Amino acid sequence: MSINKEIIVNGITVAFDNERNLLEVIRKAGIEIPTFCYHSELSIYGACRLCVVEVEGRGVMATCSTKPEPGMVIHTDTKQIRSIRKINIELLLANHDRECPSCVRSANCTLQDLARRLGVEEVRYKQLEEREEIDHSSPSLTRDPNKCVLCGDCVRVCDEVQGIGAIDFIGRGANAKVAPAFDQDLSSVECVNCGQCAAVCPTGAIIPKQDRNDVWDLLHDDSKIVVAQVAPAVRVGLGEHFGFEPGENTAGQLVNALKMMGFDYVFDTSFAADMTIFEEATEFLDRLGGSAPLPMFTSCCPAWVKFAEIYFPELLPNLSSCKSPQQMFGSVAKKVLPAKLNADKKDIVVVSIMPCTAKKYEATLDKFKHEDIPEVDKVLTTVEVGRMINSAGIKFDELDPEAFDMPLGFSTGAGVIFGATGGVMEAALRFAYEKVEGKTIKQLEFKEVRGLDAVKEATVNVGGTDLKVAVVYGLKKAKELAEKIRAGEADYHFVEVMACPGGCIAGAGQPITHDIEVRKERAKGLYTADKRMQLHKSQDNYMVQECYNECMGGEAGSHEAHHTLHTNYQNRCQIFDARVPVLKGDADKLLPIIVTICTKQENDPGQKLLALIVDYVKNNNLADKVEIEAAFTSRPSADGTIAVTVGSQTVERSKFKNAINTEEELANNAEFAKIKEAIDKELA
Amino acid sequence: MQETNEKTAAMIEHLAAVNKILEKYNCDESKLIPILQEVQEEYKYLSKDVISYVATSLDIPPAKVYGVATFYAHFALEPKGKYVFKLCDGTACHVKKSHSILHALYDRLGLSDDKQTTDDLMFTVETVSCLGACGLAPVMLVNEDVYGQVKPEEAVAIIDDILAKAAAAE
Ligand code: SF4
Ligand code: SF4
Ligand code: FES
Numbered sequence: 001m002s003i004n005k006e007i008i009v010n011g012i013t014v015a016f017d018n019e020r021n022l023l024e025v026i027r028k029a030g031i032e033i034p035t036f037c038y039h040s041e042l043s044i045y046g047a048c049r050l051c052v053v054e055v056e057g058r059g060v061m062a063t064c065s066t067k068p069e070p071g072m073v074i075h076t077d078t079k080q081i082r083s084i085r086k087i088n089i090e091l092l093l094a095n096h097d098r099e100c101p102s103c104v105r106s107a108n109c110t111l112q113d114l115a116r117r118l119g120v121e122e123v124r125y126k127q128l129e130e131r132e133e134i135d136h137s138s139p140s141l142t143r144d145p146n147k148c149v150l151c152g153d154c155v156r157v158c159d160e161v162q163g164i165g166a167i168d169f170i171g172r173g174a175n176a177k178v179a180p181a182f183d184q185d186l187s188s189v190e191c192v193n194c195g196q197c198a199a200v201c202p203t204g205a206i207i208p209k210q211d212r213n214d215v216w217d218l219l220h221d222d223s224k225i226v227v228a229q230v231a232p233a234v235r236v237g238l239g240e241h242f243g244f245e246p247g248e249n250t251a252g253q254l255v256n257a258l259k260m261m262g263f264d265y266v267f268d269t270s271f272a273a274d275m276t277i278f279e280e281a282t283e284f285l286d287r288l289g290g291s292a293p294l295p296m297f298t299s300c301c302p303a304w305v306k307f308a309e310i311y312f313p314e315l316l317p318n319l320s321s322c323k324s325p326q327q328m329f330g331s332v333a334k335k336v337l338p339a340k341l342n343a344d345k346k347d348i349v350v351v352s353i354m355p356c357t358a359k360k361y362e363a364t365l366d367k368f369k370h371e372d373i374p375e376v377d378k379v380l381t382t383v384e385v386g387r388m389i390n391s392a393g394i395k396f397d398e399l400d401p402e403a404f405d406m407p408l409g410f411s412t413g414a415g416v417i418f419g420a421t422g423g424v425m426e427a428a429l430r431f432a433y434e435k436v437e438g439k440t441i442k443q444l445e446f447k448e449v450r451g452l453d454a455v456k457e458a459t460v461n462v463g464g465t466d467l468k469v470a471v472v473y474g475l476k477k478a479k480e481l482a483e484k485i486r487a488g489e490a491d492y493h494f495v496e497v498m499a500c501p502g503g504c505i506a507g508a509g510q511p512i513t514h515d516i517e518v519r520k521e522r523a524k525g526l527y528t529a530d531k532r533m534q535l536h537k538s539q540d541n542y543m544v545q546e547c548y549n550e551c552m553g554g555e556a557g558s559h560e561a562h563h564t565l566h567t568n569y570q571n572r573c574q575i576f577d578a579r580v581p582v583l584k585g586d587a588d589k590l591l592p593i594i595v596t597i598c599t600k601q602e603n604d605p606g607q608k609l610l611a612l613i614v615d616y617v618k619n620n621n622l623a624d625k626v627e628i629e630a631a632f633t634s635r636p637s638a639d640g641t642i643a644v645t646v647g648s649q650t651v652e653r654s655k656f657k658n659a660i661n662t663e664e665e666l667a668n669n670a671e672f673a674k675i676k677e678a679i680d681k682e683l684a
Numbered sequence: 685m686q687e688t689n690e691k692t693a694a695m696i697e698h699l700a701a702v703n704k705i706l707e708k709y710n711c712d713e714s715k716l717i718p719i720l721q722e723v724q725e726e727y728k729y730l731s732k733d734v735i736s737y738v739a740t741s742l743d744i745p746p747a748k749v750y751g752v753a754t755f756y757a758h759f760a761l762e763p764k765g766k767y768v769f770k771l772c773d774g775t776a777c778h779v780k781k782s783h784s785i786l787h788a789l790y791d792r793l794g795l796s797d798d799k800q801t802t803d804d805l806m807f808t809v810e811t812v813s814c815l816g817a818c819g820l821a822p823v824m825l826v827n828e829d830v831y832g833q834v835k836p837e838e839a840v841a842i843i844d845d846i847l848a849k850a851a852a853a854e
Contacts, residue, residue, distance in 0.1 A: 165745025170754045181739075181746035182732055189747070576740050578733030580695045582688060597692060599699045611688040630692045632699055632733075634706070634741040 007072040016068045020044075023051055023063035031076055034085060034114050036092075036202055037151040038064040039514065041501070042160055045152050049088055050114070054078050086118050094125035096203065097146035103204040104387075108512065110202030111149060132177070137185035139364045140193035140209055140357040145177055148205035154178060154197035162499065163476030164307070166191040178205075190310050190575055192475070194303035194499040195357030195508025208357045208381050208509055212388055215378050218349050219262040225341060226349045228258050229329045229408075231269040233355040233419030233504035234382045236525035240511040240518075241386035242396040247521030249529055252401020254353075257389045259402065268404045269352070270411030272329035273418040273427070275547070276300065277538035278556035279565050280322045280424075281431035284494060286557070288465070293318050295470075295485060295492040298424050300324045302362035303499035305569065307475050312482050313571040313643065321566040325418065326352050326359050327368050330375030331564050333408060335551060345373060352379045355419070355507035358499065367567060381509025410543040413530030420523040421473045421503035422449035422456060425496040429460055429469070430537045436463035444536050450527070452502050452519060455481065457492075471496045473503055571643050577631035583614055585624035591682050593617075593628045594645040600634050609644070609672065616676055625683055644675055647682040699737060701726055706741050713742045716752055720759060729760040757812070765801050765808035767846055769826055769839075774814025776821040785822060786811060788836035792843055806850075807843065 006015050007025065014029040021044065026033055036048035046065035055061050056073040060080065075081070092111060100106050114120075132145035152169065155178060159165040166189050170179050180189040198206040218226050235251035244250060255266045284296050299305055299320045308315060323331065330350050338345045352359060362368070363376040380388070389396050403409070414430055417423035426446045433441050448458035449471045456471040470492045472478050478497045484490040500507045505522035513519065530536060538544070553560035574594050584590065593613060597606035610630055617623050631643075705722045709715040719738060724730055730753050739746040753759045771777075771786050789795070789809045793802055801808040817823045820832025826842060 159745070159748075165748055168745065168747035168751040170747075170751050172755045179747075181736075181750040190745070576736040576746055578695060578699065578737050580692055582691050597696070599696060599703060607689060607692060610692070614688045630695070632692075632695055632737065634699075634703060634737065 005068075005070055007068055007070070007074060009074045010076055019068060021064050022053070022061070022066045022068050022072075022074070025068045026053070026063060026074070026076065033063055033076060034118070035064060036110065036114075036149065037153060039153060039156075039200060041514070042153065042156040042200075045156065048092075048149075048151055050085055052081055052084055054081055060084065082118070085114075086120055089115050089118055089120050090123050090125065092149045093120065093123045094127060096149060097131075097144065098123075098127070103147070104207050104210060105204035109204060135186055136209075137187035138191065138193065138209065139187070139361045141186060141191075141195060141198055141206055142209050143179075143186055143206050144204060145179070146205075147203045148178055149203055150176060150178065151202060152178070153200040153202065154206055157196045157200045158191075161474050161476055161501070162192070162194060162196060162307075163479045164190060164192065167197065192303040192306040192310070192499065193358040193361040194475070196500065198357065199506075199508045199512055200514070208384070209360055210384060211360070211378050211380055212384050215351055215380060215388070218351070218378065224347055224349045225264045225337075225343055226262065226351060227265045227267060227333060227337065228263045228351050228353055229267050229269045229272070229326070229333070229376075230254060230258075230404075231326070231352070231354045231356070231359075231419065231504065232273065232416045232423075232526060233507060233510065233522070234353050234385070235529070236419070236505060236522040237355055237382045237510040238386055240513075241383060242389075244397070245521070246513075246518040247523075247525035247528075249525050250396075251529075252403070253396055253399040254385070255404055256399045256402040257392075257394050257396055258353075258385075260394055261388060261392050263351070265405045265408075267329070267333070267408035268411050268415075269325050269329050269354075270415030270418065271408050271541070271544065272325040272332065273415035273424075274411055274538035274541040275328050275332070275544050275565065276322055276325050276418075276424075277414060277427045277431050278544060278548070279328075279561060280320050281428045281435065281538075282556040283320055283322065284428065285432060285435060288493065295490075295495050296320055298496045299567075300418070300424055301358065301498045301504075302356075303358035304475065304478060304497040306358070306361075306572070307478070307499070308482070309570050309572040310575055311479065311573075312486065313573045315482060315486065316569045316571065318485075319569060321562075321568065323368075323565055323567045324359075324362060325415075326354065326362065326379075327375050327567070328565050329408070330363075330368070332547060334373065334375060335564060336408075336547065349377045350375070352376050353382065353385050354379055355382050355504045355510045356500070357381065357508045359509075382507075383509060383511055386511070407543040407546065410541065411533075412535035412538055412541050413533040414536060414538040415541070416529045416533065417526050419504040420450075420526050421452065421498055422446075422471045422496065423503065423526065424498075425449045425469055425471050425494065427538055428494070429462070429467075431539050432467075433460075433462050434537065434539060436465075441537070449496075450523075452516065452523065454501075467494065468492045469494045469496075473498045473501060475499050571645065573635070573643055574631040574633075574645060577633050580630045580632070581627075582610065582630055583617065583623060583626065583628040585626055587625045589625075590627040591625055591647050591679070592645065593626055593647075593679065594631050594643075595628070596631045596633055596643040598635065599632050606630075609675075612672060613644075613675065613679075617679070622679070622683060626679070646675060646678040695733075698727075698734075702734060702737060703741075706738070711742055713744055716742065716744075716749065717756075720749070720753060724759060729763045731761075731763075762801065763805060765806050767807050767826055769807065769809045769824060770812045770815070771809070772813075772815040772817070772821070772823040772825075773811040774818065774821075776814075776818035777823055780822045782811075782822040785824065785834055785836050785839045788840050789843070792840045806846075 006013050009026055009029055016025040019025045034050045036050050037045045044065050046062050051063045052060050053063050054075045135143035155168050167180050218224055235249050236247050239248040239250040258266045287294055287296050297319045299322055333350050337348050360379040363379050368375045414427035426449050429446050454474050454477050458469050460467045472481050502519040506519050595610040598604045617626055709719050735749050736746045739749040773782055793807050795809050800810050815823050822834055824831045824834045
């Protein structure tokens, strides 16, 4: 036996084992230590000095960055410790914009909470006069640097958990701040809108963008029919905002509350999730038959989609072409509701209620607008809806549950488990299994893909074929997996990716929690809902089938279904590249064309291609309408692949083998023909 | 074709030099600081393009490289003038009124704390913390040359001198 692994905290003996620091040992003993810059899921930073305690014989130490040693005698609440903590909070407050009453994090702010708990009743330091501009550029998040306390939590979550690093410390000393590269707007950099930075920020310096007022305006506009869609994870998250136990399903109360607030119809995104399974599982089976490359990645998570567009453009053909359930819902609603409600399409407004900040961004994309009418008009987070219910004076906990409206409110359990990591995969497997085997599935639960492990793998035998599937959450982990796939080191058939920890249940729009037990309860809430529902397989959703019969060619994968429910992706790999302007017209609206040139290759074919495009544009009198740029990269273009962006939507990835040398060869190249076609189409 | 290639040629050449530096350090992320130092030696400052290019080549976020570049005062994010005046503002120099020199230079060149380089990229005027030559306070560096116990008029005279020489050379 090792010598007693014990320490003494405030006179009480506490055993320790493999805790990574003193802080965890002390907290294990039930003593709360205030922290700012410590998160159990992130690396240790040790900057805020709030977690200090007195260690006998050693003095004051920061517990987050101190290893426990046998025999340590610790005092957590001495006069000196109290005063250090208090001064630290006071200093943080001096640098902090104290507009607390109007801050959305008020009453849910670590800084405010600690100031109160530690008894900080006055701030003796003068408030900074210089104000930084608030960054409203992102459709998903609002950044207010004036409230930032430089704890670095957001920087670390973006880098360590999401593998992105879109924001970092810039400058030093008194000028230090947290910002995107070159102090640009969040919307101009590689941020994928996952909102995990907002979920860890202890103050209101990064918050989900608030769209509540716009929605109130719509609700008060009598000419509009306002339709809500409620995502699966919202029903097991919202309750916490009103004091329910984590994981309690409050879908019924929510429907009631939304109706009271003036929503005309309340539908369920799970309906669209069932529809997603019809399409996605059908697409998967087609791919198995050789129609497109494997593995197939899910495309429900817009943060993951943008991530793939930036970092893995070569894998975009592997992304399912299915729209996310949110956009499928919007498309279908705007297609079927005008006739059903006898209303003009432009008077029907779809408001999504989502656990997610990335969905706010997704809804704004041009490709999801048709004749200027967006598929989804506004997106609210779970917490925003909670606050709207508060402000309407509704006593949520006293409400009777009500049912979703029909037909777009009808779903199976498969559509509901979408909100947890592994849920999409499980729902797809339930579909594929029956489709392939041609008989009713007995064992409904695919336990291997459940649970809160960040990466799960399983092999499932479907119709005699062993399908290898993987389920991953957190984009850093997704990156590692995608790199393996790109390198040919993994042979999965189907991969599910969600950006948030545990899936949508812990999306950045949900009530903030860092407690893994709470996440577990939320996931459990979804699986319990599945159990209690009448149907468990998307293919049994007869309302979805009816919808196909009515207006989408009668079956999944039909031409009409493709038109309504599928989408394409944009190669965003040029986002960081050094640019040189080559040609710029003077028309009001210019079509951007960006051609990548690899600097690692002498006479890179990108250069020839660029010149050809310029000639083409000039010879066809289009020079006035375009803006052509060269983008320079050192990224290896192993197979001579050149990224060419034409417009905001169309991206052609063209293969020009090095062997193509003469202009003539290049001009006759089929890929170049495609680019010409894209230019003509975009300008038409 | 010719015309288009001319437009891109300068950038390709520019980045080829960066490639050489990156290769010298094996594209090793942990060598970021020496890499940036050499790139700056080559170009006198770190442009947005170059910072992004170094970042993507090392497979690290541009925000991280920008963070490092803004942390060390040594790195310049904007092009500097041919003649860089570095005025010491350490305690000793400060006490000896280094500020009056600074303002004399600013006035002569139409510069300020927010605009430290002349539009023709001839002069940059900036302050640095202690140069370590307090005995000579107030101290000023013009490129590599050290001037001690400088008076405002003398500092301005250096500028006039440079301008006169430049005019004579033309
Ligand atoms: S939203 Fe996600 S990607 Fe964007 S800065 Fe925050 S953590 Fe990074
Ligand atoms: S924005 Fe929030 S999480 Fe990021 S450093 Fe500032 S206070 Fe910390
Ligand atoms: S929590 Fe330990 S220093 Fe911030």
